[in-house]
Amino acid sequence: MNVYILAYYYSRKGLYQKAEDGCLSFLQDVEDNVFVRQMLIYSYLCRRRFDLALAEAEKNYLLDPKLKFDIGLVLLCKDDLIGVEKIVGGDELLLIRGQFYKFVNLSRQNLEKSKGDKEKEARTYGEFVNALYKAGQYEDAYQAFGQYLRLSSEYRKSSGESGPPYLPSQQKSDLFIKGRIQAGLRSFAEAEKTAGELKALIDKGINKKELRWYEYILGLAELGKENYRKAAEIFTRACGRLDFEIWDDSDHALCFAGLARALYEAGDLDAARKTYEKITLLTFGRINAGDIYVKAFYMLGKIAERQGDKVRARENYRKFLDLWKDADPGLPEVEDAKARLKALL
DSSP states (O other), X not given: OHHHHHHHHHHHTTOHHHHHHHHHHHHHHTOOOHHHHHHHHHHHHHTTOHHHHHHHHHHHHHHOGGXXXXXXXXXHHTTOHHHHHHHHOGGGGTTTTTOHHHHHHHHHHHHHHHTTOHHHHHHHHHHHHHHHHHTTOHHHHHHHHHHHHHHHXXXXXXXXXXXXXXXXXXXXXXXXXXXXXXXXXXXXXXHHHHHHHHHHHHHHSSOGGGHHHHHHXXXXXXXXXXXXXXXXXXXXXXXXXXXXXXXXXXXXHHHHHHHHHHHHHTTXXXXXXXXHHHHHTOSGGGTTOHHHHHHHHHHHHHHHHHTTOHHHHHHHHHHHHHHTTTOOTTOHHHHHHHHHHHHHO
């Protein structure tokens, strides 16, 4: 469908209004179509036009109840977590609620259910690696990553010629997570080596914007080594390679968070504040990074406090604590934010 493809590429270039105009014209003058309306919903979301997005999502739901997820997506971007839970369930909200233990346990349960199906088990092991990484369990994540690689390799071999090849896109994805885990383990030399392998693969391709993954790992290593200015320079390059927000390809929260943290540690509070604020305004760019999104409010509270803006500090701490009111017990950010907010009252 030409209008669908055209809207997709307009959106990739950040030409959301043109994407919307094309979709609206088709829906009004040609026919009602759930896929075209879905493109319209996603464009509205990228521009934070939540009411319009929700109205279109509800129309699609009436045509196809399986598309209720888009309603949940809009409500998630509006921070209506109760509404999301009613529509799609609470499992989608574990990260944004700071419930890392549940996130890991859910991934572990899914892994057990996948046993016996090598393809599904390999894929689920990859999801388990991500859950462990998010929870800061880097040693366990690295061990699980090894299992994921082994199962993926075994599945490809067992499938023979009909099996999927180990495509460069998958290799790059695997190296990206490997390097991040190594940085989390403070194995900085190993992380930099992995980043080099990733860069070599990217250099063979045509999409040089993927170099942000290589730069992100290097930035994490420099951040861990407390070379904050150098980390900020590297993360700035990575952020400069980001495309406009779109539903199928977004590393925005990840890259912005790395840059913001480096700037904060380097003492550049104004630049750090602006970068954290960018995270709070993301839509698709933070869908899979609910934890990063919420922590941005905590960091904005700390920055405002250091800059003497008590009103803004209280607002951000309250926002953070409201989103993480049901978070895992003992999370240091929650305890610190409570103490800081109490001192500001």
